[in-house]
Amino acid sequence: MSIKPPVVYLLALLCATITPPAQALVQRAFVASDGNDANTATDCQVTLPCRTFSQAITVVNPNGEVVAIDSASYGNVTLTQSISLTAAPGVYAGTSVSTGNTGIIIATPNISVVLRGLTINGQGGSVGILINANNAKVSIENCVISNFYLDIPDRQHGILVQQAATIRIVNTLMRDNDIGIELPAGATADISRSKFFGNDTSIFARNLTSGTTTTVAVSNTVISGSFYGIYAFANSSATSRIEMVRSIISNSDTGVFTASEGGTASFSFRKSLVTGNIDGLVELGSGATLISYGNNTLSDNLNNPIIGTLTTIAPL
Incomplete structure (x- = not known):
């Protein structure tokens, strides 16, 4: 005997009512040193946190955040939506990046x-933060990125930007990296109240x-102990422009x-100090081009304070 259409309809409706609903995403998830990634089933709540960033982000909605509530290393992670990764005040929230x-x-x-309050430590890894997303906006606040250093020919990066993204770096320490930050064609960066110590090249604008x-x-930044403190390079009718104020x-x-090499590479500065280098400005x-707004100090640069021409413009 065949089942009549109304009966088929009722069976389909019954199946739909017993199908479990999809898990809703949450605004905020938590990770902890004693967390368990199986807690994604309960949304990585503060009382049942996850163990790694990579699992916690799977329960967070766009523009949400993952908070590290105690000190630990929380692993590598790939971010594909708008999100914040944050360390609670006084917490070491890190990741050690292996070869x-x-x-x-x-x-x-x-x-x-x-990215707020994170410590990213190179243990042979190639890059601390890789930004390979066009038109992305990335804020790096109160972070430490260090020890991405292999030297030539395999250059490592604290931060490597590969697309035309917008980067904001505030109150961050970049230490002992081959390249502190490298920026490509179309990228924009604002670096404020930060420190670059012991990098081979601290800030590299490289437009090809x-x-x-x-x-x-x-602005308000200290760069020290580099081979190149700031390096602007451009070829093939490209432009790299770096401006500095109230910095050392x-x-x-x-x-x-x-x-x-066929492009325009410029550096301009005001109210800043360039001191104690082998060569100051090259x-x-x-x-x-090198441009000074006439209110800078060049002192104690061992071989040459300036190689090339420094154009002075009166400050407005």
């Missing part, structure tokens, strides 16, 4: 990410794409290096 790995990857265009501009603004570059081989190539 061949990257600490934090930001991989989706147009998202906004906040014609018709694009890489822009970096540095000291005790480096070359304080500032601007180099052009320009190389017809498109490289």
Whole structure:
């Protein structure tokens, strides 16, 4: 005997009513040293936290946050939506990045990410923070990124930006990396109240794409003990522009290096100190420029305070 259509309909309706609903995402999840990643089943609540960032982010809705509530290493993570990773006050929230790995990857265009109070330590890993997302906005606040150092030919990075993203770095320490931060064509960075110590190249604006501009603004920041403190490079009608105010570059081989191979590479500064370097300011190539607004100090640079031409412009 065949089942009549109304009976089929009722059976389908019954099945639908007993199907468990999809788990709702939450605004805030928590990780802890004694957490358990199986707690994703209960949304990584503060009383039942997860153990790793990579699992906690799976229960958080866009623009939500994951909070580390005690001191531990919380593992590497790839971020594909707008989110904040935050350490509670006084907490060490870190990740140790082993050989061949990257600490934090930001991989989706147009998202906004906040990293606050994190410590990212290189243990042979290649990159601390990799930003490979066009138009992403990334804020790095009160972080420590260190020990990404292998030297030539395998350059490691504290922060490597590979797309035209917007980066904000505030009150962050970048220490003992091959390259502190490298920015490509179209990227924009604001660096404020931060310290760059012992990096081979601390801030590197490297533009290889014609018709694009890489822009970096540095304020209230100390750069010391580098081979290149600040390096702006451009070729093929590209532009790299770095501006600095109320900052110090000291005790480096070359304080500032601007180099052009067909593009425009510029560095301008005001109310700043360049001191104790082997060479203070260096320009190389017809498109490289050095600009002072007349209220800076160059002192005790061992070989040359300036190699090239320093153009002075009266401050407004």
